[in-house]
Amino acid sequence: MKVLFIGGTGNISTPSSRLAIEKGIDLYHLNRGTTKVKIKGVKTILGDITKPNGLSDLKKHTWDVVVNWVAYTPEDIERDIALFKGKTKQYVFISSASCYQTPLSYPIITESTPLKNNLWEYSNDKIKCEDRLMKAYREEDFPVTIVRPSHTYDTVIPIAIGGFKEYTTPQRILNGEKIIIHGDGTSLWTVTHADDFAVGLVGLLGLTQAIGHPFHITSDEILTWNMIHKILADSLGCELNAVHIASDFISKIEPSFGPGLHADKSETVIFDNTKIKTFVPAFKATIPFSEGIKRTLKWLDDNPEKKIFNKEENAQIDNILRAYGEL
Missing domain, CATH: 3.40.50.720 (NAD(P)-binding Rossmann-like Domain)
Structure with a gap:
């Protein structure tokens, strides 16, 4: 073929x-x-x-x-x-x-x-x-x-703020700094x-x-955002110091964060993968986030030039925390 x-x-x-x-x-x-x-x-x-x-x-x-x-x-x-x-x-x-x-x-x-x-x-x-x-x-x-x-992730960090192609939030976790979890962190999400x-x-x-x-095509593993961030922090060998802030407040202080939160990550989603499993019987997601994120972090350690710390986004995170009374 x-x-x-x-x-x-x-x-x-x-x-x-x-x-x-x-x-x-x-x-x-x-x-x-x-x-x-x-x-x-x-x-x-x-x-x-x-x-x-x-x-x-x-x-x-x-x-x-x-x-x-x-x-x-x-x-x-x-x-x-x-x-x-x-x-x-x-x-x-x-x-x-x-x-x-x-x-x-x-x-x-x-x-x-x-x-x-x-x-x-x-x-x-x-x-x-x-x-x-x-x-x-x-x-x-x-x-x-x-x-x-x-x-879906392999060489990126699948979180909503300070992640994906950036290493901003992981670096904050390593530094012992506060990080932001949108909402109360209990809505359900899937990372694959x-x-x-x-x-x-x-x-x-x-x-x-x-x-x-x-x-x-997604994983069947369902996690809360609190669990996703906790697993990330554990995989980094650090304690999680998270501040929960409503998505509306985040986007009011820093509007650039709004679309990704309100249009994609601020509410519970659960995927039914029956159709892909019917057409492709071999499909089964077998890599839990607790294992997959360790692979990603190792890849980043092996490719340190990809650990992109975005100073502008880091300042935006601080600005939101400051406005919320957490700095």
Whole structure:
């Protein structure tokens, strides 16, 4: 099976690339060659998907599957439909679970949960992408499969404030400083290790029955935000010194934090993974956060240049704590 990953060396896509190679897939990456990630067995086509006129090498190929990890807007989708219509048997769009109804009317999410999120431009654009692709499927037989990850981690810290591609909150924990947990920390959340996600994603590649369908792929482990931060602190070998602050207060003091909280992380979500398990029987999330975060922290220790301490965001955290009377 000949597969193209547009991207393929990111936080989520790297483990999927490795698993695809292990499964004997003839895997190509289209990227600009700017990352240092090298995956044995992957063939690289150098190019920028945002500049279709410079993709002469890509246009020579036909594919069994194309996976776009870096499409975000309807314009990206129009470009891809033009590029790959008639050139691939399956097109996989990496969407986002943040597209689901916000706020939820029912906390257990299935693929039939409505898509509606007007609080975050990122999510709203992903919804528009899905709408355009499903229209192309219905009217033009464009062979789309939609995948919706949710807070998936490997080389990032999956917390709401001072984390993800930054090491700001982990460093504060190491320093014994106060950190912020939004709300009272008791709402339920799911974080998924990218190695687990990869099993579901790779299992969908070339699966004819998956065409025309959306899937989310997440862990079944359900944690509170208090537990997530406690496990992180324990994995760092430190005590947790957390201050609970309402999301409304956080976004009032520092509006840039608002969309990610109100549109995604401030309410309980529970994912029903029945559909991906039905289509890909091999899928089962086996890596608990207590194990996965240790892998991430070790990777960061081995790649200290990735421990990005954002001084501006650190100052914002201090500003919120000060306004709340905790500094």
